[in-house]
Amino acid sequence: MSSAPTPYHHGDLRSALLDAAEQSLRQGGAADISLRGLARELGVSHAAPRRHFADKQELLDAVAELGWSRVDEEMRAADLTVDGQDLQAHLIARGIRYVRFAIDNPALIELMFAYKTSGRRPPPPPNAVGPSSIDLLVVARRRGELAVSSGQLARAVWAQLQGIAALAIGGFIPDVDLDAAVASGIEQLMVNTATTLA
Amino acid sequence: MSSAPTPYHHGDLRSALLDAAEQSLRQGGAADISLRGLARELGVSHAAPRRHFADKQELLDAVAELGWSRVDEEMRAADLTVDGQDLQAHLIARGIRYVRFAIDNPALIELMFAYKTSGRRPPPPPNAVGPSSIDLLVVARRRGELAVSSGQLARAVWAQLQGIAALAIGGFIPDVDLDAAVASGIEQLMVNTATTLA
DNA sequence: CTCGAAAGTAGTCGGTGTCAACATCACAGT
DNA sequence: ACTGTGATGTTGACACCGACTACTTTCGAG
Numbered sequence: 509m510s511s512a513p514t515p516y517h518h519g520d521l522r523s524a525l526l527d528a529a530e531q532s533l534r535q536g537g538a539a540d541i542s543l544r545g546l547a548r549e550l551g552v553s554h555a556a557p558r559r560h561f562a563d564k565q566e567l568l569d570a571v572a573e574l575g576w577s578r579v580d581e582e583m584r585a586a587d588l589t590v591d592g593q594d595l596q597a598h599l600i601a602r603g604i605r606y607v608r609f610a611i612d613n614p615a616l617i618e619l620m621f622a623y624k625t626s627g628r629r630p631p632p633p634p635n636a637v638g639p640s641s642i643d644l645l646v647v648a649r650r651r652g653e654l655a656v657s658s659g660q661l662a663r664a665v666w667a668q669l670q671g672i673a674a675l676a677i678g679g680f681i682p683d684v685d686l687d688a689a690v691a692s693g694i695e696q697l698m699v700n701t702a703t704t705l706a
Numbered sequence: 707m708s709s710a711p712t713p714y715h716h717g718d719l720r721s722a723l724l725d726a727a728e729q730s731l732r733q734g735g736a737a738d739i740s741l742r743g744l745a746r747e748l749g750v751s752h753a754a755p756r757r758h759f760a761d762k763q764e765l766l767d768a769v770a771e772l773g774w775s776r777v778d779e780e781m782r783a784a785d786l787t788v789d790g791q792d793l794q795a796h797l798i799a800r801g802i803r804y805v806r807f808a809i810d811n812p813a814l815i816e817l818m819f820a821y822k823t824s825g826r827r828p829p830p831p832p833n834a835v836g837p838s839s840i841d842l843l844v845v846a847r848r849r850g851e852l853a854v855s856s857g858q859l860a861r862a863v864w865a866q867l868q869g870i871a872a873l874a875i876g877g878f879i880p881d882v883d884l885d886a887a888v889a890s891g892i893e894q895l896m897v898n899t900a901t902t903l904a
Numbered sequence: 905c906t907c908g909a910a911a912g913t914a915g916t917c918g919g920t921g922t923c924a925a926c927a928t929c930a931c932a933g934t
Numbered sequence: 935a936c937t938g939t940g941a942t943g944t945t946g947a948c949a950c951c952g953a954c955t956a957c958t959t960t961c962g963a964g
Contacts, residue, residue, distance in 0.1 A: 517911060539737045542951060553913045621876040656894065664891045671869030678819040693862045696854060696895050742920060751944045
């Protein structure tokens with residue numbers, strides 16, 4: 509008796525699918541996700557997902573986009589933990605958070621960087637180093653505190669972070685050394701700053 | 707008449723499978739590879755591959771291992787193009803070659819770094835920066851030319867390369883800027899070397 | 905209140921990985 | 935020279951998957 513056990517309409521299947529996909533992505537690769545499996549999980553027929561995503565890739569694209577917004581959240585959270593003007597501390601705080609996120613969600617990151625865009629993926633978000641860091645970099649550059657352009661340094665920093673994440677995910681960096689690796693990596697890239705000023 | 711059109715035994719199906727897989731990996735993702743497809747390609751029955759690889763993952767693992775040896779070849783080739791004692795030139799030559807390889811074989815690199823080792827993957831080869839670079843780094847460190855340990859710098863360099871490759875594959879670095887990005891990234895990491903000596 | 909669009913269902917098709925049972929071949933030991 | 939045994943390849947089957955079509959139920963704007 510009681511209320512409908514399985515209402516004909518799910519209510520918000522689309523976001524339920526995204527959630528479930530993101531969740532199972534946290535444990536397995538993108539290849540392990542199956543539309544039918546997700547449908548089963550949500551107690552819905554095997555063809556229901558098709559009403560919201562034309563095909564599997566479209567769902568994965570949506571999940572990837574979700575991932576980028578997760579990164580944005582993480583970065584904003586990192587910004588709150590550090591003095592607004594200390595460029596290096598700023599970058600390290602964001603960097604540690606970024607790398608940790610990547611390692612906790614390896615399949616998601618992989619998806620977000622999927623090269624096989626096949627022309628479908630909408631323009632991906634700007635930059636993992638983020639606007640707030642870019643601002644600081646630009647200011648520092650104007651003050652003559654950087655030996656290279658702010659863009660160049662930003663790219664090097666982002667690459668450093670992405671690389672550390674990749675190596676860690678691949679098992680080439682012990683978990684214990686992670687934060688230290690990030691800090692040291694960024695410091696090494698910034699050494700010239702201090703040196704120039706000294 | 708002539709000789710057997712399709713001999714019952716293929717001859718060397720195992721390496722033929724690896725070759726075909728590596729080849730098709732150069733155009734699509736690892737998910738696009740199908741054992742049945744490879745078998746069809748090689749004119750062999752759909753269950754034949756199973757005689758050589760217990761399951762698909764085992765074949766992918768073998769391809770990944772093959773990939774690491776390809777990297778070794780590339781790195782050895784890079785070594786021949788540069789003066790043996792110039793550490794920075796050495797690293798840049800290897801770096802450019804490494805990144806180019808990664809970009810030309812994105813799916814292969816992805817496989818080589820696959821986190822889902824599921825406990826099966828045998829211990830992966832040592833280091834993309836490679837023994838020859840490590841030797842130079844150790845010597846430089848002994849001479850007091852490095853501000854950080856050789857291991858730390860090696861890791862930072864490798865991370866930088868891997869990161870640049872990831873960003874480029876993801877479409878975040880224009881192809882034209884690639885070599886420059888590698889050179890500049892490594893130079894930035896090495897700045898303290900020169901500075902210390904000055 | 906109605907009716908059309910949105911959301912979900914059922915059934916099907918070709919493709920895939922994996923497994924088991926069988927066929928063929930190479931080659932070592934007699 | 936002969937044989938039989940293990941390696942290699944084949945056939946057939948099963949369950950699962952993504953995608954498509956046709957059908958049903960529900961919601962909500964007019």
